[in-house]
Amino acid sequence: MSAQGISFESIQVGEALPALEIPVSVELIVSGAIATRDFFPGHHDPEAARKLGSRHIFMNILTSNGLVERYVGGWAGPEALIGEVKIRLGAPNYPGDIMTMTGEVSAKDEAARALTVQLRGSNSMGEHVSGQVTLLFAEGAMA
């Protein structure tokens, strides 16, 4: 284990990531939407969201992507670079809910110095997001 994050050598397939609970708030949804330049009204205007048949504003996909990076990247640390983020989208994230992120290492490629992490983020309605992230530890990766 480095000062922050993991070391590629010590990680085994099957290792679980610590769970992370992310409270879903109006603040998170709105600041996430604006930080990703997504001004679709359903992500900041409750009235507009209701007209779309939603009970409240709902999280945009690029925020879900960012939270996946936060979860996996925060665990892996700054040495790990991200090669792929493949997610499947499910139940919406509404304010007041909690999204619990869980994950585990599903593959380790010694030659490429790459890890695959399977993850899911579940809220009270089911799986908001599930998918996989590829992490790269090779010298000069992603440069």
Next chain:
Amino acid sequence: MSEQNLSWLDEARALIGHEYGKVYAWDAVNQPMVRQWCEAMGVDNALYLDGVSAKARFGANVAPPTMLQVWVLAGLNGRFPEGSATDNPYEVLQIIERNGYPSVVAVNSEQSYRRYLKEGEKIAFTSQIESVSEEKTTGLGTGFFVTQLLNFYDEADALVGQMRFRLFKFRAPERARPADKPRRPLPGISDENRFFWDGLKDRKLKIQRCTACNTLRHPPGPACPDCHSLASDSVEVSGRGRIYSYSVVHHPTLPGVPQPNPVGLIELTEGVRVVAGLVDVDPAHIEIGREVEVDYLECADELVIPVFRPVGGA
């Protein structure tokens, strides 16, 4: 699927592989947008934030890879910078929509990155429709999965990343319009009485039962009025009974509620009494002792309430 349907679907599929774009980013990759994104997401990776780590590793500050698409979004005004293509990458979705599939939901987002983007670079993207599925029916409705592939390029036209985005363009199953259903005040639902309201949605009348002495009680409450036990479950009852008493409410009037509004105190054959609306009765001639049976009134907001009607008609 009829011949007629095939022609528009062929029209839609003919657009597969057509390249749309290029569309340019408004802004070069920049630290203020990166920092604001990190704040919003709760990302504290030193690589993006300390101004040192990324320079040591990449020779420049870098952006979080999951910001890839952020750089090229149109923004609040919905316009792209000058020089961007103005063709419409969503023609396929419009064709499908015109043919009766108005709803859309995102299903998958798959991003892959060739390299990290550096501060100061301005990217651009092109897109194409990769596939349109056969007609499928899911829990949401019936429609088509449409997969779009976005290619992101740097200023030297080298590919820096890709994104595969899959949508389901569908129509929801036919249902009675909410406007057709009466709007009633919503009950206060707690852990104690949820079984009652959930049961009604399944067209079942359920009554709370003390598991210590088997006495039924209604409305649901924490303790048995007979033996004071706090243990209970619920049982489905026959839904048959007699009018024990009644009242006809003339005031106040409420939208969605009949006026006048006959309300019965029904003694079920199981012995317990339930207050509920009476239907198919003449409010002026309600007969105590009349045999009634339950029916289920579907209201707006997925609320189902019990009502009782005379057995064998009014």
